Amino acid sequence: MPHPVPSAVTYAVVPYAPGAGPSAWPEELRRIARPEVLERWGAVDRAPHAPRLVTVPGGGGWAAAALVTARPGTAYAKIVDAVGDVPAAARAVVAYAEEQGLVQVVWEGWTVSGEEAAAAGFAPLRPPLPGGTDEPAGPRTGYVRWTAGEGVAEPAYYRQSTHFSCGAVTALLAQVRAGVVRPESLDREAELTLWRDATNFPACEPVGLGVAVRRRWPSSSVEVFLDTEEPVLLDHLDGDEREWRAVLQRASRTDADRLGVPVHGRRLSLAELREAVEAPGRCRHVLLLVSLATMQGFDVPHWVLCHGAVPGAVVVEDPWFNTGAGETWVDAHLLPVPDASLDAMSLLGGEVRVRGAVLIDGG
Structure with missing residues (x-):
């Protein structure tokens, strides 16, 4: 179910540099993000999914930031991680999604806890069913927040094990x-x-x-x-x-x-x-x-x-x-x-x- 977002949410959207190593990140980000998080962000080329940083100002720099991506032609935004003031980052991404007319924000559970996600108005996703492939399937947990409508009943998720099935x-x-x-x-x-x-x-x-x-x-x-x-x-x-x-x-x-x-x-x-x-x-x-x-x-x-x-x-x-x-x-x-x-x-x-x-x- 949608949750209200305070109207006065101040944030900025900063371009993401695909493939950049931790040393190439802005000082404002390196100050609030752990090196292993930045390493994961730069481990793949996210360019096809329009990666961007949604940042929250504070303390003379950034108080919070979130790496946000999404498939083209869809109506969602995905938080890969939120760093710094996590609740502030989540509020900023939800406000950004609403202003963009998106109907959903999802959050990968790499670093966020279930309690933090719930406090930000996100519901846990059902873990995917075991698949028949050894390829990495991502984080064990994920979360969703609908910004339009009541959402839908959640089915099970299963990843196909071949390119043709x-x-x-x-x-x-x-x-x-x-x-x-x-x-x-x-x-x-x-x-x-x-x-x-x-x-x-x-x-x-x-x-x-x-x-x-x-x-x-x-x-x-x-x-x-x-x-x-x-x-x-x-x-x-x-x-x-x-x-x-x-x-x-x-x-x-x-x-x-x-x-x-x-x-x-x-x-x-x-x-x-x-x-x-x-x-x-x-x-x-x-x-x-x-x-x-x-x-x-x-x-x-x-x-x-x-x-x-x-x-x-x-x-x-x-x-x-x-x-x-x-x-x-x-x-x-x-x-x-x-x-x-x-x-x-x-x-x-x-x-x-x-x-x-x-x-x-x-x-």
């Missing part, structure tokens, strides 16, 4: 949230088993994913929205490599008809998507195919789970995050994406843009 993971996360799958049963075996049933090698296209969900959970209501009858996600292929995958996509449509999975040959609108995930008393989820060009800088298709909405933004679970740019699970969990951004990034293809979505209704 995002569709399977989003479907499993939807079923965990619906109570169909136990959280402890979501592991790499479950992930790869569902991916094997849904894959078009290696990607999961919308019809095949919808069919795999119905096969795995026959009692789940599943609908597919895809505004083309042509094969999708094959623009990077030609010749036989394209044709045999197209054969499998046609077979998926036959399976959908046999299993009673509706395949709507039209585009799911953002208004319909919001209506689905906001339906009172229902547990409806939309698996949405997006391009990562805006959020990550590379134009590859990727599945995310849309499970809630706040004013101006849809809240998604992204089962992948970019550790090379300083991301952790805190960036990908309860991620608010403005309606216009989501509308743009969910149109894929070349000259003819299409949208693929799978609607799962848990009742």
